[in-house]
Amino acid sequence: MFDDLDELYQEVIIEHSRRPRHGRRLECFDASAKGDNPMCGDRLELFVRHGPDGQIEDVGFEARGCAISVASADLMAEVLRGRSDEEVLQLAERFRELARTGRSSVPADEALETLQPLGGVHNYPSRVKCATLAWHALIAALQGRKEASSE
Amino acid sequence: MNSAANAVTLAKEHASKRLAEARADFPILAERVHGRKLIYLDSAASAQKPRAVIAAMVETMEKQYANVHRGLHWMSERATDAYETARAAVARLLNAREPEEIVFVRNSTEGINLVAHSYGRGVLKAGQAVLISEMEHHSNIVPWQMLHDAHGIALRVAPVTDSGELDMQAYARLLEDGRVGLVAITHMSNVLGTVTPAERIIRMAHDAGAKALLDGSQAIVHRPVDVQALDADFYVFTGHKLYGPTGIGVLWARRELLERMPPFLGGGEMISEVTFERSRWASLPHKFEAGTPAIVEAVGLGAAIRYVEEIGYPAITAHEAELTEHALARLAGVPALAVLGQAQDRGGVVSFTLDGVHAHDVATLLDRSGIAVRAGHHCAEPLMRRFGLASTARASFALYTTREEIDALVDALGKVQEFFA
Numbered sequence: 001m002f003d004d005l006d007e008l009y010q011e012v013i014i015e016h017s018r019r020p021r022h023g024r025r026l027e028c029f030d031a032s033a034k035g036d037n038p039m040c041g042d043r044l045e046l047f048v049r050h051g052p053d054g055q056i057e058d059v060g061f062e063a064r065g066c067a068i069s070v071a072s073a074d075l076m077a078e079v080l081r082g083r084s085d086e087e088v089l090q091l092a093e094r095f096r097e098l099a100r101t102g103r104s105s106v107p108a109d110e111a112l113e114t115l116q117p118l119g120g121v122h123n124y125p126s127r128v129k130c131a132t133l134a135w136h137a138l139i140a141a142l143q144g145r146k147e148a149s150s151e
Numbered sequence: 152m153n154s155a156a157n158a159v160t161l162a163k164e165h166a167s168k169r170l171a172e173a174r175a176d177f178p179i180l181a182e183r184v185h186g187r188k189l190i191y192l193d194s195a196a197s198a199q200k201p202r203a204v205i206a207a208m209v210e211t212m213e214k215q216y217a218n219v220h221r222g223l224h225w226m227s228e229r230a231t232d233a234y235e236t237a238r239a240a241v242a243r244l245l246n247a248r249e250p251e252e253i254v255f256v257r258n259s260t261e262g263i264n265l266v267a268h269s270y271g272r273g274v275l276k277a278g279q280a281v282l283i284s285e286m287e288h289h290s291n292i293v294p295w296q297m298l299h300d301a302h303g304i305a306l307r308v309a310p311v312t313d314s315g316e317l318d319m320q321a322y323a324r325l326l327e328d329g330r331v332g333l334v335a336i337t338h339m340s341n342v343l344g345t346v347t348p349a350e351r352i353i354r355m356a357h358d359a360g361a362k363a364l365l366d367g368s369q370a371i372v373h374r375p376v377d378v379q380a381l382d383a384d385f386y387v388f389t390g391h392k393l394y395g396p397t398g399i400g401v402l403w404a405r406r407e408l409l410e411r412m413p414p415f416l417g418g419g420e421m422i423s424e425v426t427f428e429r430s431r432w433a434s435l436p437h438k439f440e441a442g443t444p445a446i447v448e449a450v451g452l453g454a455a456i457r458y459v460e461e462i463g464y465p466a467i468t469a470h471e472a473e474l475t476e477h478a479l480a481r482l483a484g485v486p487a488l489a490v491l492g493q494a495q496d497r498g499g500v501v502s503f504t505l506d507g508v509h510a511h512d513v514a515t516l517l518d519r520s521g522i523a524v525r526a527g528h529h530c531a532e533p534l535m536r537r538f539g540l541a542s543t544a545r546a547s548f549a550l551y552t553t554r555e556e557i558d559a560l561v562d563a564l565g566k567v568q569e570f571f572a
Contacts, residue, residue: 002516002519002520002566002567002570004185004519005515005516005519005570008515009512009570014571039527040510040511040526040527040528040541040542041527041528041532041535041541041542042511042541042542043541064541065509065541066509066510066511066512067508067509067512067571068511068512124515127511127515130511
């Protein structure tokens with residue numbers, strides 16, 4: 001009945017939404033922000049810890065949201081470790097493009113391959129902001145803002 | 152069978168036959184979505200339009216359109232007639248004493264804002280309070296918060312019981328000190344489907360020295376409303392949920408209240424004389440209708456009212472009650488599904504949650520089956536918080552909804568669960 005939904009709800013997305021690996025508040029963090037999707041009431045709080053070298057060491061989140069927003073936060077957390085803020089902000093830009101168009105113009109790297117399953121969201125305009133919520137919160141956290149909105 | 156009873160039976164048969172044929176009046180119901188038949192269960196957000204409404208609007212623009220109330224020529228007189236005929240239709244629908252008590256606004260939100268601004272700032276005094284309920288739409292919360300911030304008029308909130316009904320004991324207590332100047336409560340919840348005991352709410356408000364406003368956005372779609380029998384002071388509703396167009400809504404208020412209230416917006420149409428020193432206000436209802444109004448939309452609303460009257464509230468109410476009962480019975484059989492709100496008196500709106508599946512995911516999957524439902528907080532965040540929820544999915548019914556459509560919803564929900572299992 002929902003065959004054509006396989007593109008949106010890929011196995012990896014269902015899996016990450018059901019059992020997020022990074023769905024926890026970090027005991028120790030140096031950046032955090034709340035993400036808010038006012039149209040649907042979804043909320044997410046993101047925690048980031050940098051190592052002594054300035055690279056991201058760990059990411060965790062607490063979320064109340066749909067399968068897409070939780071899976072997106074979890075996959076994001078997965079690809080952030082070991083990256084600098086600068087790299088991460090570039091990645092955020094490319095992810096936004098992926099969510100909106102299903103493609104990324106820059107040659108794929110490992111991180112974007114991990115995020116690729118979320119590209120299916122581009123066929124569902126009302127769900128794009130579910131996928132980008134965590135990334136909005138990430139940008140806010142790294143820029144020292146406390147709140148972000150996916151509106 | 153005597154002839155009177157016979158006439159009643161015949162009338163009922165005619166009504167149900169007319170209702171059974173009503174689907175054909177709505178062209179959009181023949182559309183397909185994602186290759187499937189459209190099953191539109193989102194009428195509480197906005198209802199679809201019958202051909203009679205569409206035709207009336209087209210005819211106005213093609214045959215009798217000009218600006219209104221400046222009628223020195225034939226076209227303007229025709230347009231003014233059509234516009235004022237629509238106002239008379241609204242007065243008849245609400246059983247208002249006179250059409251002059253009907254103010255055309257854009258929607259319920261604007262009607263409430265008009266009252267908050269004009270009655271709130273012009274008549275209520277700092278230190279008085281406005282009393283709303285926990286199940287209000289944001290449109291009946293935010294204008295009062297703005298009034299509070301600007302004029303120090305307190306905002307009180309009557310709680311909702313676990314079954315989703317207004318807590319009448321708490322409501323009575325909140326009225327006790329006599330400081331409430333205005334009660335503003337929904338006539339039917341857009342989330343819970345609860346129909347509130349309007350007569351009792353109004354009587355208690357009056358006993359405590361308060362005026363009462365009812366938000367009839369949902370209620371008027373499902374039941375007849377008689378503002379005189381209710382003894383209400385203000386009543387608002389919006390056209391687009393009553394099978395009419397967007398951009399047109401209604402504020403009804405007692406004449407003596409409208410006369411005491413200062414204008415809301417200033418401009419053309421609402422004055423009788425303008426000099427640079429001062430202006431004098433036009434008579435009712437024009438005092439509250441600044442600028443060129445939504446002429447075509449008002450005509451559309453008039454046509455929608457005639458359409459509803461033709462089918463008849465008895466048939467509509469009976470049909471929707473049966474659909475709601477059927478939906479509640481079928482949904483009770485879906486495992487891990489919980490319906491929000493178990494009010495005794497309810498209309499055709501059913502909100503629900505599905506264990507382990509977010510409402511947005513439910514809505515996206517249903518959409519792919521051609522089924523349109525709403526998912527989210529339904530512009531009633533405080534109510535959702537009251538029940539510890541972030542969002543629900545909501546199916547809402549209209550006169551064109553069928554049992555088969557509800558069965559299709561239930562079947563699809565079973566498949567949604569399988570999909571996420």
